[in-house]
Amino acid sequence: MLKRLVTFLLLAGSYLTHAQEHKKVMAVQGDGIYSLLRNSGLEPKKYLAPFIELNKENLSSENGLFIGRIYLLPKPEEKVEKADEEVVMPDSVDMQTVKATKVLEKRYYGIFGADYAMVSIESRQLEGAVFYLISGHGGPDPGAVEHYGGQLLAEDEYAYDVTLRLARKLIANGALVYLITRDPNDGIRDARLLEVDHDEETYPSKRIPRNHSLRLKQRVEVVNELYERHAAKPYQRIIETHVDSRSKSENIDVFFYYHELSKDGQRLAQNLQQTFKQKYARYQPNRKYSGTIEPRNSLYIIKYSKAPTVYVEIGNLKNTRDQRRILDWENRDAIAMWITDGVIADFKER
Template sequence: MKSVSFFFFSILFCVMVWSQKDHYTVVAEQGDGIFSLLRKQGLDPVEHYVEFVELNKDDLRKGSQLQLGMSYKVPYSLDSFKKTGVRVDMVDGTETSLFEKELSKMSLKSNRLKNAVYYLLIENHVQENSGFLQQMTKKLAADLMVQGAQIYVLDMMNSITAQEDTVDIGTDKLGQCVDAVNKRYLKHNKKYQRVLLLRLKNAVDDSKMNLAFSHYQNSGDGQRFADNLQGVFKKHGINKRGEETEGSSIFEDKSTLFLAKNLLPTVTLLTLDNNSESINGEQLHIRVDNKRFAQLLGNGILKDYADLEIED
């Protein structure tokens, strides 16, 4: 009898916990309608409209109108932009949404990348004008999210510095990045997953910068990803510098090799630098514009994914 009672209360407890977790509440603000409120929470209003109305049917005026200052239940959803675009703290593993105010202007354009996960690693070696890399990464993340992708951004500014030029110095810090990415890789183990390491080697000014793509020499997937990205920049008339090669170069520095050997998903490196002599292999020359830069990267990522689908 005791075992039956225990089983019953266990089921009841699980139901209560689940019911508490299926939604959260927000307060309707001036000008809010159901569509705008859902968008501000990162949700597709078309997909979640009926569920929202059902959750809040007793608090809606005329069946569909929100009341100013009233609290409304918003369904938790894994497809919320608050969930599909997050910044990961490499120390404690916590996730925070990449976007807040911008959510009201974001809407799903397609599901082309619904089975794709991208890890954008920011490695910034300078403090001046560091906003360029942050802004460009957020723009790229948004462009991929509205195509259905899951995006994780890991800021390595405090983990790798220009002075840490040997693997011994940075192993522990790099290990935090590896742990954070690999845990999420296992969570999404049936999906297409790629790591793009964005490395800024010196300060950004208003002129042009040199960029180069590279991959791990033992990774065919990494080479294809790098070559697809590089190909899009070439196709759009980005000037070339240095000796032209058949494709992207290979990793040479110790920190990137460490990541390539320990991360589960494929890694590709994009290096940005004002000094053309510090980049090996073929270089492209691009004017500094984070919106245009993010657009070209996004196009390359879409091309790489489309090529994979064709092969499959």
């Protein structure tokens, strides 16, 4: 489960009231979740998950608090299920130091769905950067498929959900983002089993061809046209997200492809890989991260796109351990967050 930060001051700047079911607290400058729960008599590790669940619609894109807002505290009698130790426990924030977030402005993006449409711009760290986000397959091509509990899992649905979450986080940090693969109906979904449909489009509203080569050509033409439109912006990147399909016995970590002649693409891939290494070392110190980066010049998008490109493979759809990473929305969100952190690190190196 994601770990996020907000603080609570018992005296000046914060106040506590008693509602019929849940106590409430106002977030102020310098507040953070662990001290909030601890000062309220709640064990932080035990009540972090229900706190986020209670307040998820009132949190930042990184599950931080907003100064001046009221938040619900979990009831002490609520029980919390023990997290599965095999599930990725990712986060991009230091639980002891990150503070409540100031909202610079708010923007509405219907593509993210009703629950996530309102995006709070929390920083300008990526101002000037342009991203073209492509989720693999879509439309007539679901990509890799697998059955889970009698229901069909399709690569394109899970890649799209991660891509939407990534787009939202990049926007929240000041970037300009184009969703090249788009679905008019599927916003960000917190379900484990995502319904399969075939109505995805290519930006802005182009029908996705059935032919594989035409589909890839369409995407490259759209991205290259946008790239030329933003020629004055030196930092333009493509991130394409996929879910791999391998033997059921093969457990893999998130890994990355780039073009061997693209120094910018290689650097971004390296920054993404390094970010994942750091997160695993922090949150799963007993589990070595083995995700790789390597050139893959033959991939159409990588080969023909004008912008530096990184492919992200988030796991093996057929492997039961990787399925935990893919099916749990918290882990899909965390993958998007870690990619965002890697992108921010890369942007700072430009």
